[in-house]
Amino acid sequence: MKRRYFLSALGAAFAVMAAQFAGTLQGPAEAADQFIIVQSTTSTQNSGLLDYILPKFTEKSGIEVRVVAVGTGQAIKNAANGDGDVLLVHAKPAEEKFVANGDGVKRFDLMYNDFVIVGPESDPAGIVGSSDVVNALKKIAAAKAPFASRGDDSGTHKKEKALWKEAGIDPAAASGAWYRETGSGMGATLNAAVGMDAYTLTDRATWISFKNKASFEIAVQGDDKLFNQYGVILVNPKKHENVKAEAGQAFIDWLLSEEGQALIASYKVDGQQLFFPNAEKM
Amino acid sequence: MLDRPRSPQEPANVVAPRPVPAERVPAHALPSDPVLPLSARGLVFARAGRRLIDDIDFTLEGAGITLIMGHNGAGKSLLLRLLAGLVEPDAGTVTWNGRAPDRARATRVGFVFQKPVLLRRSALGNVVHALKCAGVKRAERKLRAHEALQRARLAPLAGVPARLMSGGEQQRLALARALALRPRVLMLDEPTASLDPTSVAHIEALALEAVRAGTRILFVGHDLAQARRLADEVVFMHSGRIAERTPAATFFDNPQSPLAARFLAGDLLLDEDRKLKREEETTP
Amino acid sequence: MQDFSGEFFDAFKLVAALDPTLLEVVGLSLRVSLCAVVIAAMVGLPLGAFLAVARFPGRGAAVILLNSLMGLPPVVVGLAVYLMLSNAGPLGVLQLLYTPGAMIIAQALLVTPIVAALTRQTVEDMRGEYAEYLATLGTGPFAMVATLLVDARYSLLTALLAGFGRAIAEVGAVIIVGGNINHVTRVMTTTIALETSKGNLAMAMGLGMVLIAIAVSINAVLMSLRSAATNAAYG
Numbered sequence: 001m002k003r004r005y006f007l008s009a010l011g012a013a014f015a016v017m018a019a020q021f022a023g024t025l026q027g028p029a030e031a032a033d034q035f036i037i038v039q040s041t042t043s044t045q046n047s048g049l050l051d052y053i054l055p056k057f058t059e060k061s062g063i064e065v066r067v068v069a070v071g072t073g074q075a076i077k078n079a080a081n082g083d084g085d086v087l088l089v090h091a092k093p094a095e096e097k098f099v100a101n102g103d104g105v106k107r108f109d110l111m112y113n114d115f116v117i118v119g120p121e122s123d124p125a126g127i128v129g130s131s132d133v134v135n136a137l138k139k140i141a142a143a144k145a146p147f148a149s150r151g152d153d154s155g156t157h158k159k160e161k162a163l164w165k166e167a168g169i170d171p172a173a174a175s176g177a178w179y180r181e182t183g184s185g186m187g188a189t190l191n192a193a194v195g196m197d198a199y200t201l202t203d204r205a206t207w208i209s210f211k212n213k214a215s216f217e218i219a220v221q222g223d224d225k226l227f228n229q230y231g232v233i234l235v236n237p238k239k240h241e242n243v244k245a246e247a248g249q250a251f252i253d254w255l256l257s258e259e260g261q262a263l264i265a266s267y268k269v270d271g272q273q274l275f276f277p278n279a280e281k282m
Numbered sequence: 283m284l285d286r287p288r289s290p291q292e293p294a295n296v297v298a299p300r301p302v303p304a305e306r307v308p309a310h311a312l313p314s315d316p317v318l319p320l321s322a323r324g325l326v327f328a329r330a331g332r333r334l335i336d337d338i339d340f341t342l343e344g345a346g347i348t349l350i351m352g353h354n355g356a357g358k359s360l361l362l363r364l365l366a367g368l369v370e371p372d373a374g375t376v377t378w379n380g381r382a383p384d385r386a387r388a389t390r391v392g393f394v395f396q397k398p399v400l401l402r403r404s405a406l407g408n409v410v411h412a413l414k415c416a417g418v419k420r421a422e423r424k425l426r427a428h429e430a431l432q433r434a435r436l437a438p439l440a441g442v443p444a445r446l447m448s449g450g451e452q453q454r455l456a457l458a459r460a461l462a463l464r465p466r467v468l469m470l471d472e473p474t475a476s477l478d479p480t481s482v483a484h485i486e487a488l489a490l491e492a493v494r495a496g497t498r499i500l501f502v503g504h505d506l507a508q509a510r511r512l513a514d515e516v517v518f519m520h521s522g523r524i525a526e527r528t529p530a531a532t533f534f535d536n537p538q539s540p541l542a543a544r545f546l547a548g549d550l551l552l553d554e555d556r557k558l559k560r561e562e563e564t565t566p
Numbered sequence: 567m568q569d570f571s572g573e574f575f576d577a578f579k580l581v582a583a584l585d586p587t588l589l590e591v592v593g594l595s596l597r598v599s600l601c602a603v604v605i606a607a608m609v610g611l612p613l614g615a616f617l618a619v620a621r622f623p624g625r626g627a628a629v630i631l632l633n634s635l636m637g638l639p640p641v642v643v644g645l646a647v648y649l650m651l652s653n654a655g656p657l658g659v660l661q662l663l664y665t666p667g668a669m670i671i672a673q674a675l676l677v678t679p680i681v682a683a684l685t686r687q688t689v690e691d692m693r694g695e696y697a698e699y700l701a702t703l704g705t706g707p708f709a710m711v712a713t714l715l716v717d718a719r720y721s722l723l724t725a726l727l728a729g730f731g732r733a734i735a736e737v738g739a740v741i742i743v744g745g746n747i748n749h750v751t752r753v754m755t756t757t758i759a760l761e762t763s764k765g766n767l768a769m770a771m772g773l774g775m776v777l778i779a780i781a782v783s784i785n786a787v788l789m790s791l792r793s794a795a796t797n798a799a800y801g
Contacts, residue, residue: 037664037745037747042763045760046760046763046764051748066664066745066747066748066750067745067747067748068664068745068746068747069746078652080654081652081653081654081655082652082653082654082658083652083653083654083663083664185763186763187762187763187764187765188762188763190765191762191763191765191767209764210764210765211764211765211766211767212765212766212767213765240653242653242658242661366702368698368701368702384704385704385705385706386704387704388701388702388703388704389702389703389704391702392702393699393702395698395699399695399696399698399699401696401713401717402717402718403716403717411713412703415700415703415704415705415709416703
């Protein structure tokens, strides 16, 4: 009888799924002897840096690194909830506050790159080629040229807000007009900027590896104010008891070691180096 | 079909129950009977200001088939549902051997609807489900279900999905399913209304067989010829009341109420009937 | 502009070549969503059937609430599950955050109201048909629920498929509680989100088509099973 086949097929499917579910729950823990969770930013992941360096660390240490790539603001909040072992982000004041609050053990400089302002070929604000970011922002505001902001409290967003402040402009007043807050990650914001011919501030690593550039190009670069420092912090095991302090510290030590630093320096996209290691010699 | 004993003629006693000869009282109709006497007192059911059942007293006991006749809208099917405990009266009481109908005894009162309600299962599955609800042990269910299908000559269709069977087969299955529970009382609500003559004969044969096995039957119908074939007594209803209750032979040859006489004479009370029909369509 | 068509078909080439990473992602998507649907079925089917059968004060409100919960925003569910499973949350000790288990929980929460609400509708319709017959059997509420669920089984498959569709297509909840960790919690939808954020729009679109193709195949298989079985059981 067909009905019987149907029911037994359904029963079999349920049994398989139950087994799958059991497997799903314990599966990941078996995948490697040990794993740590790194709360990081989209730029390190989207640029491909982590995919490049992490397998080498895992191979050497047997520790699997699981990366949760979100905006710096969210990464710090997640880590402050104890949901991660290592924090790797780029917003130095916020990182120092994280350590001061007792959520992190110690902050180390890891590497840097720089921010750039990218914009459409038509360059409505006439800023292409400039190396004075504050002046460029003033011109954008004066021309009321569209500007896409991350608007998500990420490291890039914090940097952008600081630059506007320095330019003496309150872009929030023009929010919804020429100043457009996407509330999204770097990639999504770049997609949006390309879609509406808006300038936007991005880290160079994400920009270089971004595939949907259309006619966009770098408008402003080379200002010291566009310096972008990445830091790495072990989440404080004294405050968050689930933190895998030993494995997490091993990962940080490796990143800061000559081997880790050399590996960061060797990562290139289209022949361009994306991150520049600058950890203090240990 | 007509060879079974008819109850002896009795004086007409319109509403009161009719005494049943001792030799026809089945062995299991003892004082501990689960359902009989089935009794209604002061029964009223009203909707939209109309009394669809208007102060009915009625007692069912003994054996045989009681046919409830009357025009559309007279309240026949509703009375059946009230007596089966499927509908709550607005006033009055229904008792099964002295106590109100309850879930535990529900399966002792079988019910077959005009339009059979069959589960989306095989013929056998339908009977097995009913037996399960009646608390029959798992080991016995299949056996008893097969027996019931056998009696209804549905054995070859045991594995066929009930809803793929013909209208006649479906009604026979509904009846077989009800009989499988060995009900004390079986209520049939116009079970043959839309069936072909062969199917009607099948259903009637099953009903008579059940009576022989000791089941008391209440049968709602319109068909005079069928009533003559089946009925031991007739209850004639009109406008929510019982107009008369008479042994079958007396009823057909010598009805006691003028209403019944006109009914039998084929006077369909055309105007009133149409009016009642309209009202019936607008009330459930 | 990038070579859109080229990259678009790259996604299908990955499928054709049975690319192990892609298979892993597809496999995890199916596992997570199917598990979520199984859990949702275990809760939603009886719950929906109970609401269809039971009569109690506040039932109308419960039905409205249930129907509204069908539109639960995945992000909100994801956030709520994150707050529960976070090490700072009440269920942190389970250590489920950033595992497929967390994703299953989030999706089960999203899917359960869908299964329950559709079950209620289906079973209530059937209840209208069966109620009087079941009353003649003196059937209690539990036996009634059981009977109705069994008899509505093929219609309820549609409810489960609707739930599965919601689960497999959802990204907002799983990206928050799963973290889109490569080889651990990366599923079809989070991969698509990631590729989009990398600007790999063609690849993202291609993966989207793969996702749709998978959903269509699963529906097709189940529906053909259903229609074969239905023909045999209904009339």
